[in-house]
Amino acid sequence: MAAERPIAPFGRRLCRVGESHATGGYRIFSLIDEVGPEPAPGQFYMLTAAGDWEGAGGRPFLPRAISVARTSGRKGAVRLDFLIDVVGPGTGRLAGLVHGDGCHLAGPFGQGFSMPKQLNPDAAGAILVGGGIGIAPLAMQRRALTGRGVASRTLLGFRDRAHSGGVEELFGCEETRLAFEDGSSGHTGYVTDLLLRMLDGDDSGRGVVYSCGPPAMLEAVRRICADYSVPVELALESPMACGYGACFGCAVPLVRGGYMRLCVDGPVVRGDEIASAMAGEAGAG
Amino acid sequence: MNDPGRSGPAIDLSTDLCGIPLAGPVLNGSGTFDALAARKAFGDELLNDFPFAGFVSKTITVEPRAGNPPHRLWETPSGMINSIGLPNPGLSAFCERDLGPLTELGVPLIVSVMADSAPGFAELVEAVGGRDGVSGIELNVSCPNVHSGLIVGEQPDEITALLESLRGLTDLPLIVKLTPNVANPELIAAAAEAAGADAVSLINTIKATAIDPDSNRSWLGAGGGGLSGPAVRPVALAQVRAVSAAVSIPVVGMGGVTDGSSALEFILAGARVVAVGTENFRDPRAGQVVRDGLEEALHRRGFSSLAEAQASTLS
Numbered sequence: 001m002a003a004e005r006p007i008a009p010f011g012r013r014l015c016r017v018g019e020s021h022a023t024g025g026y027r028i029f030s031l032i033d034e035v036g037p038e039p040a041p042g043q044f045y046m047l048t049a050a051g052d053w054e055g056a057g058g059r060p061f062l063p064r065a066i067s068v069a070r071t072s073g074r075k076g077a078v079r080l081d082f083l084i085d086v087v088g089p090g091t092g093r094l095a096g097l098v099h100g101d102g103c104h105l106a107g108p109f110g111q112g113f114s115m116p117k118q119l120n121p122d123a124a125g126a127i128l129v130g131g132g133i134g135i136a137p138l139a140m141q142r143r144a145l146t147g148r149g150v151a152s153r154t155l156l157g158f159r160d161r162a163h164s165g166g167v168e169e170l171f172g173c174e175e176t177r178l179a180f181e182d183g184s185s186g187h188t189g190y191v192t193d194l195l196l197r198m199l200d201g202d203d204s205g206r207g208v209v210y211s212c213g214p215p216a217m218l219e220a221v222r223r224i225c226a227d228y229s230v231p232v233e234l235a236l237e238s239p240m241a242c243g244y245g246a247c248f249g250c251a252v253p254l255v256r257g258g259y260m261r262l263c264v265d266g267p268v269v270r271g272d273e274i275a276s277a278m279a280g281e282a283g284a285g
Numbered sequence: 286m287n288d289p290g291r292s293g294p295a296i297d298l299s300t301d302l303c304g305i306p307l308a309g310p311v312l313n314g315s316g317t318f319d320a321l322a323a324r325k326a327f328g329d330e331l332l333n334d335f336p337f338a339g340f341v342s343k344t345i346t347v348e349p350r351a352g353n354p355p356h357r358l359w360e361t362p363s364g365m366i367n368s369i370g371l372p373n374p375g376l377s378a379f380c381e382r383d384l385g386p387l388t389e390l391g392v393p394l395i396v397s398v399m400a401d402s403a404p405g406f407a408e409l410v411e412a413v414g415g416r417d418g419v420s421g422i423e424l425n426v427s428c429p430n431v432h433s434g435l436i437v438g439e440q441p442d443e444i445t446a447l448l449e450s451l452r453g454l455t456d457l458p459l460i461v462k463l464t465p466n467v468a469n470p471e472l473i474a475a476a477a478e479a480a481g482a483d484a485v486s487l488i489n490t491i492k493a494t495a496i497d498p499d500s501n502r503s504w505l506g507a508g509g510g511g512l513s514g515p516a517v518r519p520v521a522l523a524q525v526r527a528v529s530a531a532v533s534i535p536v537v538g539m540g541g542v543t544d545g546s547s548a549l550e551f552i553l554a555g556a557r558v559v560a561v562g563t564e565n566f567r568d569p570r571a572g573q574v575v576r577d578g579l580e581e582a583l584h585r586r587g588f589s590s591l592a593e594a595q596a597s598t599l600s
Contacts (some may be wrong), residue, residue, distance in 0.1 A: 003448050010327040010334060011570035048567070058362025063567060073303060089358075108571060109326055239358045241365060244568035247324025248343075248369045249358035258351040259372065279355050 005111055006037040008244070012063075012106040014050060017097045018079060024165025026133065027095040028069070028085045030251045033101055034077040039068050041140035042112030042235050042268040045080065046243040049093035050102030060090035063104065067212075067267065069136035069170055071141070075237045080105075083136040083166050109243045110267050113141045117148055117209045119231035119270075124153035124206040128196050129221050131213025132163050137235045139170035139270075141210050146174075153177070153198065157191025157217065192220045207239055208232065218277035225271050232271035238262045253279050296580050297590040302339070303458040303483035303535055305393045305420045309338035310591055311548065311576045314539050315397040315423060315462065316343040316369065320390055321571065332391065335398030336572030340390050341560065342383075344397040344425045345413070349375035349403050354506035354589070359495040364514025364541070365563060366493045368507040371399065371425075375413055388418025393445060397458065399425035402432060403450045414455035421458040424451070424482075425490050429468075438464040442477035448480030458483035460537065463516075463528065466492045471523050471531035478532045486537035486560065487528060488521045502507055514563040515541040522554050526599065528553020543571070545555075545578020552579075552594050 013035050020029035031047075039045075046063035054061055070081040084095045097103060116123035126145055128169065130138040135156055144154045156170060157179040158164040176188035177194050187194055195209070211221040212235035225232035241247035243263050251259035252266065253275040260266060260273070272279075298309040305350040313336075320340055323331050352372030359366040367459060373379065387394050396419055398409035406424065413419055426438035428446065444461065452460060461477040463470050465488035485562045490511020495504040521540020529536050538556025542548050545566045551559045559579075564571040579591075588594045 007328040008326055010330040010593035011573075012568050054363055058364075058516070059360060059569075061360050061365060087328055104568075239356055239360075241358055241563075241568070242365075244569060245319045246317060246569075247358065247367070247566050248319075248327070248352060248372055249367060251352060251355050251357055251372075253354070259355075261322070264325060 006040055006043065006108050008107050008175040009035050012046070012104045015105045017101045017103060020098050020168055022165070023083075023084070023169055025162035026165035028081055028166060028169065029094070029097050030081045031105060032074065032283055033080055033105065036078060036108065038071055038073065038078050039080070039108035041139050042070060043108040044243070044267060045105050045107035045109065047082070047094055048090075048104040049097055050104055051092050051132055052093070053133050056089045060088070060093060061240050062090070063111065063243070064090040064094065065237070065243055065263070066094070067137040067235065068108070069139050069166065071140065074149045078143055083133060083170070085133040091242060102230050111265065112139075112261055113144075113210055113233055113235070113268050115148065116145075117206045119233065119283055120206075122206055125209050127198060127207055127209045128138035128154045128193065129191055129211040129213070130154070131157045132159065132205060134213030135155070135166060135170065138210060139166075140169070142167050142171065142174065144240050155179070155194045155198070157181070157194075157213070160242050190217070190220070192217065192224060193223055195221065198239050199224070199230065205229070211235070216249070217276045222271040222274075233268050234271055234274075234277055235268050236266055236277060286361070286564055293462065296583050296588070298576065298580060300558060300591055301459070302537065303421070305339065305458060307338040307393065307558065309576045310558040310579070311337055311572050312339045312395070312537065312558060312560040313337045313565060313572060314560040316371070317340045317439055317562040318565045319343065321386055327569065334355070334570075334573070335390055336570050337561075338576070339393045339395060339420070340387065341395045341423060342387060342397050343373055343378050344371050344399045345376055345379045345409065346371065346399055347377060348375050349378065354515065356504055356506050356522075357367065359504050359510075361495070361512065361516060363516070364512055364516030366505065366510045366512050367490065367497055368505045368510030370507060373480065376409060376568055380416065384416060385419070390404070393420035393467070394418055395421040395423050397423040397425050397462070399428050402430060403447055406447060406451055407454055410451050410454050414457050421460055421483075423462050423486060425461040425462050427462070427464040436464070438462075438473060439467050441472050444473055444476045445480045448477055448482055448585045452481035460484040460486050462489055463487035464489045465520060465524055471527045473579055474528040474532045478534050481536060484535045484537060485528060485532065486539065488517065488524050491520060513540070515543055515544050515547075515590060517541050518547060522550055525551055525556050526554040542575060545575060545580065545582040547593065548575050548579040549582040552591070553597065553599060557595055
């Protein structure tokens with residue numbers, strides 16, 4: 001159904017960090033990939049800061065799966081931007097990377113987002129619903145939609161200001177509607193309130209929804225879209241050792257029974273494929 | 286892979302495992318590299334540069350298995366716990382769909398099988414053993430026998446009975462994958478050898494769990510799993526050494542092999558070949574890295590061939 005995915009070069013490669021800076025409570029850093037193809041929106045990479053691997057009491061041991069927030073072509077290379085929230089030793093090492101540091105990278109992996117017409121032949125536009133660090137792959141999908149002339153509206157939700165890093169930088173002056181749980185700006189409450197309001201006021205039969213964010217938010221989006229019969233694609237997260245189908249660790253329960261491997265059959269999944277968006281809650285950091 | 290930085294002359298790494306000819310001594314551990322999924326992720330480059338000299342399939346059971354509920358993974362210091370639960374399509378779908386492509390990887394194929402009874406094992410061994418392109422069968426015995434309730438791989442008597450029931454069913458090499466969760470793995474290995482096993486492989490993962498201190502629950506969906514990675518290497522080396530001393534059939538050594546130096550440690554402990562498992566998750570080309578690194582390590586030690594290192598013994 002979805003487009004042909006870009007194929008990863010075999011193996012992991014050592015890339016250099018181009019640039020890194022703080023954004024809100026997060027970090028953005030870029031890697032210069034001189035080997036791989038340009039990734040599709042929603043695809044991810046397995047990343048490990050090269051220096052001092054296993055330096056903190058034998059951790060991090062495994063690479064971390066991080067989706068791409070932005071890409072740009074450079075001469076003979078692709079610049080990949082990643083948005084990082086420090087939740088453990090792996091993301092902590094990645095957030096500490098500065099210009100010139102080495103970072104092991106494998107990918108791009110997984111199945112990214114579809115285009116709206118692939119989800120709904122009558123689709124006239126898309127709604128992007130992001131939360132927290134999950135805004136990263138939506139920023140890339142939004143650019144892809146704009147590039148193809150597809151109208152989209154963006155709804156982003158955050159706990160507070162500190163957890164809203166990257167909004168201006170990744171979404172620029174594009175129109176975004178924001179929700180803050182602490183009422184610091186925009187709508188006070190959840191981003192799903194904004195989604196409900198939009199679907200109520202819309203001809204929802206002509207839209208599709210793309211979403212990424214915390215599991216509870218994704219599950220709420222999945223249920224709302226099911227209620228309104230709007231096709232939805234969710235970018236999920238799961239603890240993952242390898243990223244390419246070897247470890248079978250990233251199991252997500254399917255509606256039809258059994259599990260999918262999120263790394264090869266996701267990380268973008270249709271809302272009606274999965275039993276719940278809550279099952280794969282990440283824990284390793 | 287050409288590495289202009291490598292020093293010294295090429296060293297002959299060719300070997301064999303109970304009659305299975307191998308271009309080098311590095312296999313994958315069962316369930317740690319899905320060649321078909323990797324083909325999808327990496328395309329044909331995988332086949333042009335396949336990282337292992339022999340490929341061991343994930344474990345196949347008679348009936349399909351969905352595997353364990355999440356979480357299935359937990360990172361530990363220098364390792365990880367998995368509680369994957371042997372998801373696989375079952376014998377019929379494996380033979381119809383997966384076996385063909387696995388025989389086209391360009392390296393010998395060893396199929397790993399598991400059952401909860403001797404008749405179940407017999408069905409698997411007969412079905413897989415009769416197929417072209419299969420070079421050997423690995424018996425995963427880290428499971429309970431439904432009739433006795435005992436873990437087959439923990440009991441010499443169970444191993445003897447199982448091997449005796451299977452030995453007449455195939456001429457292919459039978460490799461017994463030993464569990465490390467016993468006091469004396471060499472007794473299990475000796476029973477396997479006496480009953481007709483052609484090789485043993487070890488170690489499987491070490492029983493382990495991870496507790497969430499804030500909830501009184503295990504982090505793992507199934508409550509526990511098996512530890513792997515460099516964290517287990519010292520245990521694996523001791524067990525490989527003890528088993529190698531106790532049997533004359535070849536030993537496949539694994540448990541935290543990450544590079545040439547750790548591979549050489551296993552060879553010196555008595556392993557004929559090594560298998561790379563968890564390291565594949567960190568580096569999809571880990572098999573090549575280990576092979577190239579082993580060649581370097583042999584050269585550094587002054588060995589002129591792998592065979593010379595295989596024949597040397599610990600002092």
